[in-house]
Amino acid sequence: MNSIRALCLEMPMTERAEIQMELPKSRLSFLETLRVGSSGLRTRRLRSALSALGITIGIAALISVLGLSASGSADLIKELDALGTNLLTIEAGQGFGAGPVSLPDDAPAMIRRISPVYEVATVSKVPGGVYRNDLIADGRTRGITIVASGLNLINAQQGSLKAGVFLSQVTSQFPAVVLGAVAAERLGIRDLSIGHQLWLGERWFTVIGILNPLLLAADLDRAAIIGYGAAEKFLDHDVDADVIYVRAFPEHILDVRSVMAATVNPESPEEVQVSRASDVLEARVAATSTFTNLFVGLGAVALLVGGIGIANVMVIAVIERRNEIGLRRALGATRFHIATQFLSESLLLSGIGGVAGILMGILVTAIYAISQDWSLIIPGLAVVGGMVSSVLIGGVAGFYPALRAANMSPTEALRTG
């Protein structure tokens, strides 16, 4: 600056007049621009709050939908991972002819020959009901069935015990019973602190264990499980496998599944029904995500409507505050200053709306997840995406009004009436 001045003094007058064009510049720092914008919003609090509300609702909807679906399926997916997706259930299907069909006697042995198979557990359905005493009339079975099973059933199901123990080599020969979670509940047996006896068809059995729910075999939750030895000895039951649970190495599970029916019953494979237990859980996860997509779509629509609301309010503001625009131009604001003022107002509106929406969405997710006993998950991507999209919306919504304000002629803007 000084050097330019010095240079000027050494020049002839005419040139000096041209170089002294060191004109004053209008200046407004970024911070001051934000301050001017926020003051514009503060003097119109109610209107600002209402116009930010659309964005808040949209973002809150997005965050809570994504948060709830993530929280809701997180537990499901975790269970799925723990239980494994490599469990096949083999049952007799419906035959073409009359009468029920059953699995061939050598089915378990045949299955064991499939090399990726590492666990085969069988279950045999035993007719008869389960009663708390021997006086209740036949028929009131409370939906509880008796099944006989091998010792490895709990392994095959990755099941766990709520109380007591599972059947052992020894207890499977005795009148001992392990109850599924639902069966225990229906019978009113919560723990084994006192000995419980149950009347199974023809004699008393002692309850030695209660299972936790088995997510891959809900049927067994309603069963009273006894050993094969006990079934033969005390209930006079002929034990052939009605249901076979098979675990195979996960990488070969599809191959195993495809050969299963023919292996079990080479003559009529269509009479064998093979299902993958985890398919049901996976379908549930898929179902939640379908719903999620639907609601995310709705949230996006709400966001769009919120953005249009802000654009609308900004267009009205530019018309209404014409005199303010003229005044600011008279005070030395450039077109750019006017544009950035209105743009910053719109960005602040949508930004504040977005932050409020994120907080509200997290709150809704937290309250619901806690009430459902889910583990709370707030997807970071949804939060970042919510913030980015609200700022983007503010920018787009404010762009046209800002341009319009900037291009207003100062003398027109100063006109009254």
Next chain:
Amino acid sequence: MSSLASDSPYAVELNQVSKIYPGTPPVEALSEVSISVPRGELLGIVGASGSGKSTLLHLVGTLTRPTAGSVFIDGLDTSGLSDGALSGIRSRNVGFVFQDFFLLPGVTATENVGNGLLYSGTPERERKRRAEAMLERVGLSHRLAHLPNEMSGGEQQRVAIARALVHDPSFILADEPTGNLDSQNTASLMELMVSLNHDGATVILITHDPEVAEMCARQITLKDGRIEFDSSTVPGNAHD
């Protein structure tokens, strides 16, 4: 005082300035008007409605450009300057006062006055300090934190004058500043104007009120976009 080319004795010079508003038919609001306003003058402009007074003021204040002729501010020819450069000149060298005050609602008197310094990049603390000093100068030290709607019209116009003066401009332009005031407020506002002028401020003022015009050292009457009468050219009343 911020000067652009301080060797000029004139705050404002209009050289053969015309302003034609396009339209059918086009309106010639000003036609070849030449006026020189020396520093420290109190100039009153009168004329019938539509005679071009506001147009003249907007041209002097660089809010609009002449169709022909040139406007010099502090000796600087403003023709050909960019919109940004003109804004810069307004932020330092021009102070506006309007008939309708144009104070920002919901903003205190101090902040409204401080806005006169906003676009010259003055930090907030200094804006506040100078705004308070200027409010005191216009006799409103008891209204610093008041909002516009808590003040009388006369007080609001004093706030507007403080805003026009706070950045120490080369001149202030007032378009019917007493147009919305009663006679008592008009008198005290003009007293303020005269006193500010005594302290060195250059003032160009539009009025419909003959009494207000009387208080101005120099008067110009416009008629149909031309100067009909200029008291400085009347013999025995001359300036320079």
